[in-house]
Amino acid sequence: MKSTTLSAGATIDARCTKCREITNHTIIAMVDDQPAMVMCNTCQGRHKYRAPKAEKPATTTPSQKKAPAKKRLTAEQRDQQQWQDLNLDSCSNVKIYAIDVPLKVKDIVRHPTFGLGQVTGKTGQDKATVLFEGGSKILRCAKA
Structure with missing residues (x-):
């Protein structure tokens, strides 16, 4: 005993x-x-001396289970999601990209290398961020 x-x-x-x-x-x-x-x-x-901790109960009810955490998207995944949300097929006001063409936010641009894209932001007076299917690019443009 x-x-x-x-x-x-x-x-x-x-x-x-x-x-x-x-x-x-x-x-x-x-x-x-x-x-x-x-x-x-x-x-x-x-x-x-450190007493052993009591084991947590292994059984959980469905109401106790947590929802899976949302994973953070990478910049490429976020750009890809934004590109899929754009509806560029029915655009009639497309600007052909050139360094001397002024660009504004939401303008649709056709670039000879990157294809069709939308201006998502301006960086300074002579640069624009354009979202293409392959991702975002910063392009030079004329001052608006």
Whole structure:
């Protein structure tokens, strides 16, 4: 029959600070009726006694389950999503891109290399950010 009284030299389960697991420990010192210092039987590390934490219940009801967290989109994924949301097929006011053509936000531009795109922002007086199917590009333009 097992004895429930603890004393120095007895074996006890504790959280090991070196192993980072619950392992068997030998009690080195007692304060009142509680273990104060223990030695891990696995790594021989000595530390203060840390009681093992109670295990969390494994069963959860469907109402307790959290919704999966939304993943943050990368810049490329965000650009791709914006491109899919644009309706550039029915555009009649398309500007042919040239460095001397002034561009404004929401203008539709046809670039010889990148294709069809929409101006999404201005960077300074002579640069515009244009969203193309392949991603956003910063293009030089005339001052507006």
